[in-house]
Amino acid sequence: MLITVVGQGYVGLPGAVAIASAGHIVYAAESDPVRLASLTRCHSYIAEVDSEDLRRLSEAGRYRPVHDASRAPSCDVYLIATPTTLTPHRTPDLRHIDTALADIARSARPGALIVLESTIYPGALRHHVAPxxxxLSRLRAGTDVHFAYSPERLDPGRDTVLxxxxxxxxxxxxxxxxxARDFYRTIFRHVVEVSGAEVAEFAKLLENTFRYVNIAYVNELSKTAKAMNIPFREVVAAAASKPFGFMPFHHGPGVGGHCLPSNLHYLNYVLATAGAPSELLAAAERINGSMPDYTVERLRLVLSRTRTPLRGARVLVLGLAFKAGVADDRDSPAYAISDSLVHAGADVRVADAWVARQPATDSFRLVELTAEECAAADAILLVTDHRDVDYDLVLNSGTVILDCRGHLDAQEVEQL
Ligand SMILES: NC(=O)c1ccc[n+]([C@@H]2O[C@H](COP(=O)([O-])OP(=O)(O)OC[C@H]3O[C@@H](n4cnc5c(N)ncnc54)[C@H](O)[C@@H]3O)[C@@H](O)[C@H]2O)c1
Known part of the structure; x- marks a missing residue:
């Protein structure tokens, strides 16, 4: 089959590779010129996708990068994996989907299947996308063209096979x-068909907000446990020894990434529209949003034990990516923490070998993790626990360390 995948990011690129590997011909639409140039050179910028696989599929003619869907020939299936962001009022911003639809409208012919994989709110496919x-196309949904929703569930940084x-x-x-079911069966081992697009749309938001709310719960409890001098990670591990009815979540410096924080607003948007905004989601957002400042206050306390004021202290933050094993720094709590540290008068540097370029911020300078950087810092703050970091270098530096992830098991290390 001929397939166009619109958007070659964290979702679209691994998806396109999986589809091409299953034997289909994929037109991989990517409007970002830097990303498109990279794909054209068969160079992957996503950790989960091997450049060698891109080369092999390209040479076999099964992976064909194009700028946008209108540049592809008429295809059997169009998948949309473009970003779903928020407006300044924190309501769903579907403009990338709208552009993708306009591009597809120039290429699609009757009989095509259009599947949305981006995360949206229940009802969006029926009431926004299809109309x-x-x-745009003058093709009728349900008769000329077919629409389906299939949320992406990959978890970058985790060793799962898509x-x-x-x-x-x-x-x-x-x-x-x-x-849609028959198409995905050519690629995925298990396809779960549900009764309506709204069920799948809602399920995706339920999955992600379930995680967000549970993280808020442990974040809140961890603060009190700290005040009571009870090691909270051990509490969670103890509870997790129960083989049923409990799923461990871990507290940390805040929740980031392109998905969880924005999904909360997508769900709340639809709940509020239905006249029932969620009090639980609002509380969860407040709690998770308080964690960067709480982290900075914990650091202030830890430093005060060595009579070092935070004002004027040099702080080395380890990790800019929003979670371990990814290069994605979108909405990372490291940004809020750095801003808050700078506001408190600290001098901040950030080390993260996964993030290639200095971001557009005046709050900190991206540095390499060296013995000199560790020794020159008054405190080291472990925000993202990438596995491939030289933690011996950090532990041997003699610098005060606050670990936000429970990664460093040493007595002299302070835990969040
Ligand atoms: N990142 C994740 O782990 C993850 C997991 C599950 C679901 N999702 C959802 O999947 C969707 C995509 O997320 P992502 O992380 O892959 O985003 P991303 O920003 O990494 O990738 C999207 C890509 O689409 C490109 N693009 C935008 N409009 C385009 C157009 N009209 N034509 C061609 N290319 C276009 C952008 O340049 C970008 O490279 C979002 O709705 C997100 O919420 C993401």
Missing amino acids: LFEK EEVPKLVSGLDACSGRM
């Missing part, structure tokens, strides 16, 4: 649902 596409993760699908109508 907009009908207007094709092994059960794939949730649902169409706008029964025929579209069957088409």
